[in-house]
Amino acid sequence: MTFVSPARTRRATSSARSDAAIWTRGLTKSYGTRRAVDHLDLQVPRGALSGFVGPNGAGKSSTLRMLLGLIRPSAGRGYVLGRPIGRPDRYLHRVGAMIEGPTFHPGLSARRSLEQLATLRGLGGSGGSARARRTRRVEEVLAQVGLAERADDRFHTYSLGMKQRLGIAAALLPRPSLLILDEPTNGLDPAGIREIRTLLGQLAAGGMTVFVSSHLLTEVEQICDHLVMINAGRMLFQGHVTDLLAAEDPRIHLVPEHDEDARRLAGMINGVGLPVELDLRLGVPDAAGPSTHQPVVTVHGPESLAADLNRMAMGAGISLRSLRTHRPNLEETFLRVTGEIDGDLVSANQLRTVPDGSVPPAGVGLDPAHSRGGAT
Structure with a gap:
């Protein structure tokens, strides 16, 4: 003492x-x-x-x-x-x-x-x-x-x-x-x-x-x-x-070129221990043509993982329509910290699929090796 x-x-x-x-x-x-x-x-x-x-x-x-x-x-x-x-x-x-x-x-x-x-x-x-x-x-x-x-x-x-x-x-x-x-x-x-x-x-x-x-x-x-x-x-x-x-929840959004690849990509990413969410919701087509919403795979991790995720997709023969990083701004952080939005919406502890995806929960947080860009 x-x-x-x-x-x-x-x-x-x-x-x-x-x-x-x-x-x-x-x-x-x-x-x-x-x-x-x-x-x-x-x-x-x-x-x-x-x-x-x-x-x-x-x-x-x-x-x-x-x-x-x-x-x-x-x-x-x-x-x-x-x-x-x-x-x-x-x-x-x-x-x-x-x-x-x-x-x-x-x-x-x-x-x-x-x-x-x-x-x-x-x-x-x-x-x-x-x-x-x-x-x-x-x-x-x-x-x-x-x-x-x-x-x-x-x-x-x-x-x-x-x-x-x-x-x-x-x-x-x-x-x-x-x-x-x-x-x-x-x-x-x-x-x-x-x-x-x-x-x-x-x-x-x-x-x-x-x-x-x-x-x-x-x-x-x-x-x-x-x-x-x-x-x-x-x-x-x-x-x-x-x-x-920096203490908030950075994310990387991946959109496969082919919708059917989304579930497979999410499963691969989940398999290496990264928190991931899969959104399979499709918008309702209108008279102008088909929906512009594609399934989105969201990985909760730092921007440095983007290149590794891209290589992972390419190695599995999955082409990406887009890959973009998202760093929460002060407004999003403020809303979360003050409790003015549902905290579950920004939780990265459990995989969420919509509507009835079968990808299992990650069950683990971001591995330190992956946070340094070590995903393969």
């Missing part, structure tokens, strides 16, 4: 807090009998572009509000930029945030809105040159979010995407070390989403920590290198996006 001194534990905890932009332990928020956030342990690394995802009502907004000092936790503790969340006055000057969409006076221009906000926040210090410093900072953030040419237009004339960018500009005014954004692409068209995606990537590339909640999982997958996934206020996953996807 190894004894770890309390002093060493405290030093390790202190180091973890200082290394993370956001660090919490047991963070909890209850509203009456409903627990919106349930003992959440966050550790968002500094300099990361981190996605914060979860179904509606998962507790994302409550978590962000606690981190910003807008509401008090019911239990637990947390640190933002190394400072306790119970003292937001010690870190908020280094944090930029946009929660639940930007709101500005509709009759004011973007430039005037930001100038007033900079004055209220006391940016630029005091003295005769303070106003000049604030003006320069306003011009910098307007250019940074691509609104310099529309800076004198009134807020009510802005598109939704421009309003979102102005909200991010306001969050950037204090030159934050940490930027927290709640659904910054909500309601945007594809062009607006691309604009925000590019902007966030540029900010993170400049060394800023960006923590962004979103329900657009394809966007999170494209731009974020770190991910926090919660459901019902509880942590489901935290870490690099690639680590989550």
Whole structure:
């Protein structure tokens, strides 16, 4: 039995807090009998572009509000930029945030809105040159979010995407070390989403920590290198996006040229110990001609097996109409982890045939030799 001194534990905890932009332990928020956030342990690394995802009502907004000092936790503790969340006055000057969409006076221009906000926040210090410093900072953030040419237009004339960018500009005014954004692409068209995606990537590339909640999982997958996934206020996953996807269920789909070869091919693959499914369902022909659906043999294994499977089919005299690999994306993974689809649909532990196939269950998982491409 190894004894770890309390002093060493405290030093390790202190180091973890200082290394993370956001660090919490047991963070909890209850509203009456409903627990919106349930003992959440966050550790968002500094300099990361981190996605914060979860179904509606998962507790994302409550978590962000606690981190910003807008509401008090019911239990637990947390640190933002190394400072306790119970003292937001010690870190908020280094944090930029946009929660639940930007709101500005509709009759004011973007430039005037930001100038007033900079004055209220006391940016630029005091003295005769303070106003000049604030003006320069306003011009910098307007250019940074691509609104310099529309800076004198009134807020009510802005598109939704421009309003979102102005909200991010306001969050950037204090030159934050940490930027927290709640659904910054909500309601945007594809062009607006691309604009925000590019902007966030540029900010993170400049060394800023960006923590962004979103329900657009394809966007999170494209731009974020770190991910926090919660459901019902509880942590489901935290870490690099690639680590989550690598742990999922990669598949290889094979379609024989001749339908009658599908069962034989599935049996051969099953015989070498690879989890395999055989789908024999045929679509109903229509007036335009026969069904375009062919039997599909699905092998649960890494992409590296594709060449070996192709050689196996060729060796048995089976020609393939198609062979393609499928790596689960974040959306599929999210649906599985949150339990919003039937888990049996993504299980690779047992061979499934439809309708009445006779190929026996594999009974074993993917053999390590085969995972290195050793199928023959």
